[in-house]
Amino acid sequence: MIVVVLAAAGGYTGWALTAPLSAPAATAQTPAAPKPAAAVALALPAEGSAALSVSGGDDYLGADAGGIWAASGSADPRSIASISKLITALVVLEAKPLASADDPGPTITFGKAAHDLYDKYYVMGATIMPMPIGTTMSERDALATMLIPSACNYAEAVATWAFGSQGAFLSAARTWLAANGLTATTLVEPTGISPRNTSTPADLIAIGKIAAANPVIAKIAATQSLSVPGAGGMSNTNDLLGTGGVTGLKMGNLGDGAFNLLYTASLDVGAAQPLAVTGVMLGGATHDSVNQDVLRLLDSIRAGFHTVPLATRGQRLGSFTTAWGSTAGLVVGADAEIFTWSDTPITVTMTTTTPVEYEEGEVVGSITWTAGPNTATAPVVIEGSIRPPTSWWRLTHPAELGG
Structure with a gap:
């Protein structure tokens, strides 16, 4: 009998x-x-008309609607003044193209x-x-003199040179x-002196994009000052060049x-480009x-972009x-932040797996935040360790054993 009891006790232990x-x-x-x-409250002008198109930020800002991302004021045509010269230059370059931004092109003699x-x-x-009688100048220098200081006499002279007459130019x-x-x-004329030269904000955004894509005009429009034989020194009437990211145009x-x-402007806001x-x-x-x-x-x-x-x-x-009193935490394993625009919603998801070791630092999942095109991820880790129960606890808690 004693043997049986001892055996039973030993078996239980x-x-x-x-x-x-x-x-x-x-x-x-x-x-x-x-x-x-x-x-973000965009600081659109309260006076006049304004329009804006942004390339490279669609994932943040959304796509332009009809080529315009934001606008204020009337969409009706207004006098465009010397912005006309940008159109004149584009029309001239279509008829008399230059091979590159630095190609001087043919020589013009002004009579x-x-x-x-x-x-x-x-x-x-x-x-x-x-423009003294007999002045000779490259086509590129003549275009620069028309665009940088906005010389009206050069605008008409270059248009007549390219097409033979003002009527042919206007056609x-x-x-x-x-x-x-x-x-x-x-x-109605090449210089912008006439108030009947008109356009809308939408058309001018399109013209601006065409001009910025033309290497000759883009380089001239980005030039702050220049000296041209025959015309002399000149400064760009667009005195915002180099300020606030402005790169052109007229x-x-x-x-x-x-x-x-x-x-045009190039804005470094912290995005990839x-x-x-x-x-x-x-x-x-x-x-x-x-x-x-x-x-x-x-x-x-710029102010609308920020890190959260x-x-x-x-x-x-x-x-x-655990039933025997050992505990451990589940925590974020690293700091996390995300770059985003304005009030873009941020979503969060977390996935976890069953730990293997229940040890300090064991990675058991991840958290992912998404805002627009950007995501940020941090690991989910165990803080502390789960320790096994003592033998005494095992012997005195049979109800918690057995899996």
């Missing part, structure tokens, strides 16, 4: 000390997604008729540059505008209430107010507990 244990009970909760920031344009535009109060300009779908743009004005700027902006401001009160409106708008785009903190290393997500 052996069983209790080796019986499988129930897996630790786990609790885990996916962290709440961060609340989106307040929507008495071209020289007389100096006096014609002088009495009109227009911008002019010297070619109408054909070019129609071919490019610019049906809301009217050009300023124009017909006086109070008719200051315009068609511009800078944003390529094409914008237009029409009908500004002054040259300075147009500049300030453009800079404020570009700054408001998501989680910190050690942030608690849950726990593991």
